[in-house]
Amino acid sequence: MNKQSLEIIINGEKYSLAVEPNRTLLEMLRDDLELTGAKEGCGEGVCGSCTVLMDGKPVRSCLTLALEASGSHVTTVEGLAQHGELDPLQQSFIDHGAVQCGFCTSGMLMGAKGLLLENPHAGAKEIRNSLSGHICRCTGYTKIVEAVESVVESSKEKR
Amino acid sequence: MSNYALVGKNMPRVDSKAKVTGQALFTADLKFPKMLVGKILRSPHPHARIVDIDISAALNIPGVKAIVTGHDTIQRKWGVFGYTQDQLFLPADKVRFIGEEIAAVAAIDEDTAQQAIDCIRVEYEVLDAVFDIMESLAPDAPLLHEDFPHNINVHVPINVGDVEKGLAESYYVREDTFTAVEDSYFQGEPYAVVARFDMDNNLEIWMPNAGPHMKAKPLSNALGIPLNKVRVRKITIGGAFGGRSEIAPADLICALLARKSSRPVKIVYTREENSIATRQGHALITTIKTGVGQDGRVIARDITCYMDGGAYSSTGPIAVSVPFLCMEQAYKMEHVRYNGYRVYTNKPPRGMIRIHGRAFACGVDTQLDMIGDHLGIDPVTMRLVNAREAGEFTNTKSHVASCAMKDTITKASDRAGWKEKWGKLPPLRGIGIGCNSVQTGFPMGIRGGSQATIKLNEDGGATVISGVVDNGQGNDNMLVQITAEELGIRPEDVQLVTADTEVTSSDPGAYSQVSTFIGGHAVKNAAENVRKQLFDAASKVLKVDPDDLMARDRMICVKGSPTETGIPLKKVIRMILASGKSVSGQGEYWPKVDPKREWVKNPFGQMCGAFSFGTTVAEVEVDSETGKVKVIEVTVAQDVGFALNPLVIEGQFQGSVAMGGQGGILTEGHVWDKGSVLNPTQLEYKVPLACDMPKINTIIVESNDPEGPYGTKESGMSIAMSAAQAYAAAVSNAIGVYMTDFPLTPDKVLGALQNKMELETPNQNEDVMEKTLELVVPAV
Numbered sequence: 001m002n003k004q005s006l007e008i009i010i011n012g013e014k015y016s017l018a019v020e021p022n023r024t025l026l027e028m029l030r031d032d033l034e035l036t037g038a039k040e041g042c043g044e045g046v047c048g049s050c051t052v053l054m055d056g057k058p059v060r061s062c063l064t065l066a067l068e069a070s071g072s073h074v075t076t077v078e079g080l081a082q083h084g085e086l087d088p089l090q091q092s093f094i095d096h097g098a099v100q101c102g103f104c105t106s107g108m109l110m111g112a113k114g115l116l117l118e119n120p121h122a123g124a125k126e127i128r129n130s131l132s133g134h135i136c137r138c139t140g141y142t143k144i145v146e147a148v149e150s151v152v153e154s155s156k157e158k159r
Numbered sequence: 160m161s162n163y164a165l166v167g168k169n170m171p172r173v174d175s176k177a178k179v180t181g182q183a184l185f186t187a188d189l190k191f192p193k194m195l196v197g198k199i200l201r202s203p204h205p206h207a208r209i210v211d212i213d214i215s216a217a218l219n220i221p222g223v224k225a226i227v228t229g230h231d232t233i234q235r236k237w238g239v240f241g242y243t244q245d246q247l248f249l250p251a252d253k254v255r256f257i258g259e260e261i262a263a264v265a266a267i268d269e270d271t272a273q274q275a276i277d278c279i280r281v282e283y284e285v286l287d288a289v290f291d292i293m294e295s296l297a298p299d300a301p302l303l304h305e306d307f308p309h310n311i312n313v314h315v316p317i318n319v320g321d322v323e324k325g326l327a328e329s330y331y332v333r334e335d336t337f338t339a340v341e342d343s344y345f346q347g348e349p350y351a352v353v354a355r356f357d358m359d360n361n362l363e364i365w366m367p368n369a370g371p372h373m374k375a376k377p378l379s380n381a382l383g384i385p386l387n388k389v390r391v392r393k394i395t396i397g398g399a400f401g402g403r404s405e406i407a408p409a410d411l412i413c414a415l416l417a418r419k420s421s422r423p424v425k426i427v428y429t430r431e432e433n434s435i436a437t438r439q440g441h442a443l444i445t446t447i448k449t450g451v452g453q454d455g456r457v458i459a460r461d462i463t464c465y466m467d468g469g470a471y472s473s474t475g476p477i478a479v480s481v482p483f484l485c486m487e488q489a490y491k492m493e494h495v496r497y498n499g500y501r502v503y504t505n506k507p508p509r510g511m512i513r514i515h516g517r518a519f520a521c522g523v524d525t526q527l528d529m530i531g532d533h534l535g536i537d538p539v540t541m542r543l544v545n546a547r548e549a550g551e552f553t554n555t556k557s558h559v560a561s562c563a564m565k566d567t568i569t570k571a572s573d574r575a576g577w578k579e580k581w582g583k584l585p586p587l588r589g590i591g592i593g594c595n596s597v598q599t600g601f602p603m604g605i606r607g608g609s610q611a612t613i614k615l616n617e618d619g620g621a622t623v624i625s626g627v628v629d630n631g632q633g634n635d636n637m638l639v640q641i642t643a644e645e646l647g648i649r650p651e652d653v654q655l656v657t658a659d660t661e662v663t664s665s666d667p668g669a670y671s672q673v674s675t676f677i678g679g680h681a682v683k684n685a686a687e688n689v690r691k692q693l694f695d696a697a698s699k700v701l702k703v704d705p706d707d708l709m710a711r712d713r714m715i716c717v718k719g720s721p722t723e724t725g726i727p728l729k730k731v732i733r734m735i736l737a738s739g740k741s742v743s744g745q746g747e748y749w750p751k752v753d754p755k756r757e758w759v760k761n762p763f764g765q766m767c768g769a770f771s772f773g774t775t776v777a778e779v780e781v782d783s784e785t786g787k788v789k790v791i792e793v794t795v796a797q798d799v800g801f802a803l804n805p806l807v808i809e810g811q812f813q814g815s816v817a818m819g820g821q822g823g824i825l826t827e828g829h830v831w832d833k834g835s836v837l838n839p840t841q842l843e844y845k846v847p848l849a850c851d852m853p854k855i856n857t858i859i860v861e862s863n864d865p866e867g868p869y870g871t872k873e874s875g876m877s878i879a880m881s882a883a884q885a886y887a888a889a890v891s892n893a894i895g896v897y898m899t900d901f902p903l904t905p906d907k908v909l910g911a912l913q914n915k916m917e918l919e920t921p922n923q924n925e926d927v928m929e930k931t932l933e934l935v936v937p938a939v
Contacts, residue, residue, distance in 0.1 A: 030188075034190065035181070036181070036184065036185075036187075036188035037180075037181020037182075038181075039185070039187075039347075039348070039397075040187070040349075040427075041347055041348070041349065041430065041841070042430045042840060042841045042842070043429065043430065044430075044840065044841075044842060046840070046841040046842045047347070047430075047841050049347065076181065077179070077180065077181035078180065078181045078182075080179075080180070081180060086176075086179070086180070090179040090180065093175065093179050094171050094172075094175040094176060094179060095171055097169075097171060097172065097806040097807060097809070097810045099172065099174075099175040099178045099179060100398075100631045100632065100633065100810060100814065101346075101347055101348070101395075101396060101397045101398045101630065101631025101632075102174070102175075102177075102178030102179075102183055102395060102397070102631065103185065103346075103347030103348040103397030103398065103631075104347050105178050105179055106178075106179075106181050109179060128849045128850055128852075129849075129850055131849040132848040132849045132850040132851075134849070135345075135347070135841055135846055135848065136347065136849075137344075137345055137346055137347050137398050137400070137814075137817075137818065137846060138347070138398055138631050138632075138810075138814045139810055139813060139814050139817075140810075140813035140814045140815070140816055140817035140818075140821075140847075140852055140855065141813075141817070141847075141848075141849040141852050142809075142810075142813040142852065142855055143809070143810055143813065144849070145849060
């Protein structure tokens with residue numbers, strides 16, 4: 001298949017790439033750019049482990065063609081920490097014991113990041129519903145929801 | 160209060176940072192120069208003789224570097240026990256389930272590998288197949304394995320006391336049958352393997368595993384190479400739940416492809432492959448006959464259990480025994496008989512799973528409720544009357560040194576408001592309780608103990624070398640916590656060299672809840688050994704008895720005095736190093752089990768070092784129009800021995816409720832069309848989501864086991880099991896029908912409600928008529 005050119009900004013870095021039209025964003029990130037933080041758990045958009053942000057919105061990178069992301073800003077879990085500082089969500093996941101095996105963690109974090117970008121004051125129910133597009137087999141979700149709630153709470157306190 | 164610096168306290172896990180930043184590498188993330196992609200050709204037939212495999216067309220495809228079939232193996236069968244060796248990885252003679260491995264390709268990319276797979280021609284002679292336990296046991300059923308008559312893979316017979324006499328003497332006896340379909344692990348990470356050989360023909364291999372040494376030895380057997388040439392490497396693992404304990408066909412296949420192509424090879428399973436070609440949970444038919452006294456005390460039990468084992472043995476004898484063992488640990492009874500049969504069918508092989516034998520566990524507890532119902536005894540009392548207590552022996556002669564089962568029952572039921580709710584909830588609301596017990600390990604022969612080494616560097620840092628593996632439950636953190644505690648250093652001072660078979664000594668793995676009890680124990684002993692060396696050296700400088708010293712905050716000081724009055728740890732290390740000695744030590748732990756205990760031939764004697772005990776109470780509401788169950792609140796209490804890290808334990812409890820109760824009883828089960836799994840993906844097989852989960856109250860109970868490190872036992876699994884039982888009981892209570900077939904999906908709940916209504920409707924009419932008559936009569 002003929003490769004097509006693609007301009008994309010990933011984690012703040014500009015890339016000029018050539019990809020096959022059937023290459024998914026997940027394949028491009030993992031196989032071509034070695035950004036393996038996004039995981040493939042199902043390959044059909046169910047498990048949420050491959051979630052990345054595309055222009056601030058969470059997308060399933062396994063169902064998104066690389067070319068669909070052309071011209072957009074993509075953020076993966078590797079780009080979540082800024083200037084060596086963990087994102088508050090990352091720190092909160094650590095502190096709350098929200099990470100067990102860690103396979104779903106990057107997708108959970110990116111899903112939660114997308115939610116808080118859209119609504120920094122998301123309530124418990126909204127957080128729970130939003131994270132329901134991500135499958136975690138280890139935690140029972142309690143500590144993940146608590147970790148996100150805590151970030152919302154502390155951002156309120158800062159105001 | 161304990162005087163620990165780190166253990167017994169909440170400690171965020173040391174592995175979390177790498178996981179939240181995407182730096183933690185899982186097997187599928189690995190990439191090596193010249194690495195090839197491996198793909199496996201699987202059988203489309205549930206039972207067929209392989210007449211011919213033609214790989215010539217596939218070999219001619221540019222980019223294909225190696226193809227392997229059964230002819231590339233040494234044809235050595237795998238089985239966990241000598242008497243259950245029945246599985247050839249890449250069989251050359253016949254296939255026994257849909258999805259069984261037949262051939263594999265290594266090529267330069269996935270498309271090429273897949274194209275080659277499609278070009279392999281296999282000629283089959285299709286054989287009759289069986290998919291049902293009872294059909295498989297029928298006299299005319301096709302045999303899966305010639306050397307296993309009647310398709311019985313394993314029969315575990317246990318007979319203690321005089322069951323007939325016990326039943327005859329009982330005040331009330333009842334017999335019920337409970338069933339469940341197969342369930343699955345659905346670990347976050349689909350199975351993956353990377354293998355390569357170095358120039359000395361040493362195999363390096365990475366895969367999710369629940370015990371690197373449990374992988375290495377069978378691999379060395381299957382490849383016919385010495386054990387020290389098999390190097391299972393450490394890698395981040397995305398969950399196991401019992402499903403990654405054994406060698407898997409893909410391990411051998413990947414190694415064969417790497418050897419044949421002389422290049423690294425990576426195989427990554429699809430979600431479907433993970434479901435059909437790793438392991439599944441067993442389907443069960445369990446008949447339980449129980450006789451009790453007037454007070455609800457169980458006098459005798461007679462249990463017959465048929466387990467659908469699929470096509471191969473896997474952990475066969477263990478799988479048949481564990482449901483029985485959990486019961487005899489949790490509940491007392493005078494006489495007991497057990498006949499457990501694992502039966503072959505033409506379905507994927509089954510292994511151990513976190514809620515192993517849910518029809519058995521839920522059956523025992525559901526029947527306790529049925530009996531209590533008959534006798535007018537509430538479920539909590541039924542359990543208190545029968546609960547195991549410390550100091551007792553199980554029927555199969557295991558001494559239970561520590562046990563706070565009754566405490567867990569009381570605490571969980573009090574917290575859940577049992578007294579206020581039992582019998583007083585509105586219609587379609589229900590509350591239920593379940594209790595269970597899990598063993599920390601069992602006699603595992605040469606792999607039963609763990610040996611660890613710790614060395615200290617001149618800057619005060621420690622390196623821990625241990626075979627313990629972390630599947631996601633937090634074992635790495637556990638080792639760091641113990642080492643830092645014992646040596647008085649900080650967690651960041653500890654580095655792990657673990658789960659690598661080249662450098663670590665033997666360890667049973669994260670198998671059967673032994674990691675802390677055995678592997679952690681060995682590390683604790685190693686740290687004590689090293690600390691003794693430090694104290695001996697420091698005592699000469701401080702001119703005190705070594706027994707009067709303590710290590711805290713990177714200092715060695717006299718007990719009771721401020722730490723700053725002591726000597727810096729690294730100074731003591733340097734003193735020892737300067738005297739020409741290393742500061743390192745070994746520690747071993749071997750559990751006090753009866754080595755003569757054997758699953759089939761001699762199922763008596765000390766099973767393991769300690770037992771955990773857990774109770775769950777669940778409260779649910781049933782929608783009478785849809786049959787859907789909404790879980791309102793769940794309360795769990797577990798006797799963990801000692802809570803090493805409450806933060807991690809709570810996470811284990813919550814995850815156990817999700818997998819055991821929420822998924823295990825309400826939604827999870829495989830659907831079949833003969834030998835085909837109709838729901839192998841996460842889209843169709845419903846594991847719980849965040850929006851499904853109820854509020855969970857967690858209660859940690861400590862019994863301080865005399866043998867466990869710091870008194871620690873196990874955390875989580877007895878909650879997974881008891882959660883399943885409590886969920887089942889709560890649904891039955893809500894609808895007023897004892898449910899016996901699991902999972903309790905809406906169709907079954909609705910069906911039970913409708914049956915009940917049909918049965919009750921005439922009675923209700925009579926009731927109404929009688930009442931009407933009563934009203935009418937006085938008027939006349």
